[in-house]
Amino acid sequence: MAKQDRAIRTRQTILSAAAKVFEKHGYQAATITEILAEAGVTKGALYFHFQSKEELAQGVLGEQDQRLTVSDRACKTQEIVDIIMLHAHRLQTDPMVRAGVRLSLDQQAHDLDRSGPFLNWGEVMTGLLEKAQAQGELLPHILPRETSDVLVGSFAGVQAMSQALSNYQDLALRVCSLLRHLLPNVVLASVLASVDLSPTRGVTVFTELAEDLDSEVGVPVG
């Protein structure tokens, strides 16, 4: 394994350990000592990648942003739905995504800047809504930035409610319900008619992405 690959792998190991510890204790109570023990790496290795608990948390928060893409869709409304439903699916299945979302809503993390995920999600959604608007998919009164904020904020709450009431068992249903309430006032009915808004959409998109990755395996790197 090349030196760089090893470094990337170590960084990932540390981030996964940090995600686990932050999810268990919250930001305030988590300690670097416990993250070290969980990761099974040396102190030197950890401090090579992250200088502080805050940097570890920002690393976990930042991992969400790496996962905000799906393949390009002709219909930008479908692409918005797909990113949201995929994120809901990952919340149920990927500890890193779950830890990131929890950190961004951790109101006890006083000295941690938690605005990153909200702002990044906001930018991704604003960009897609602007493309949808340019293609004539949106109703004339929509301001992409405002609608993007509504989508991001309301998603954050619906996932928190699903976590509190069913430990994410009903997440896909709740997110669909949210989108079916919001989108008819954002997107033209003629566009919405051909958008897949079913609760299984997240799994479908996830499978599609996994197949794309599989087909790339075997290509030698570096």
Next chain:
Amino acid sequence: MAKQDRAIRTRQTILSAAAKVFEKHGYQAATITEILAEAGVTKGALYFHFQSKEELAQGVLGEQDQRLTVSDRACKTQEIVDIIMLHAHRLQTDPMVRAGVRLSLDQQAHDLDRSGPFLNWGEVMTGLLEKAQAQGELLPHILPRETSDVLVGSFAGVQAMSQALSNYQDLALRVCSLLRHLLPNVVLASVLASVDLSPTRGVTVFTELAEDLDSEVGVPVG
């Protein structure tokens, strides 16, 4: 002061102290010792009202439910808007409401049942939506229970986003924006046309309630 009044006042003092401590440290890290010190009451007085930290937290969570009413409106859609905007205003101004909302979203409070506020808000909203439906205010496809869940969940997230990005400075604007996205797909346009959805609505309703309370002062009780 009658004995009963004193007990009610002591209970309120303890709950206010608990709210302050939970808001500062989160549920997990908060201790009864600190709540005692903050309240300035005896251990006996505290345990007379609350047997455990969990009971204290449920007390704070429950205080939200006492504040879910405004005076009856002829238009039930306006009543729904008013309760939501009043709650937003109280989140900015009332430490007890803020502590309750934070506790209900405290994902580190593993052994605390946080479903209460979601379920109670859900019931209040469902009841009002059913009345609105019976009066013919709603679009024909609306299921009050489902729409209620969307309103409650999305509000929770929009307030969390406002807290993370502006420490609640932009809360009224964000909540209005949410309602202007959701309600046109829930309520008849002809009804919505005469609903006050302005960002200052929360303050207006709060002032109205305070005046109602003032006019009751002076009536001797008990």
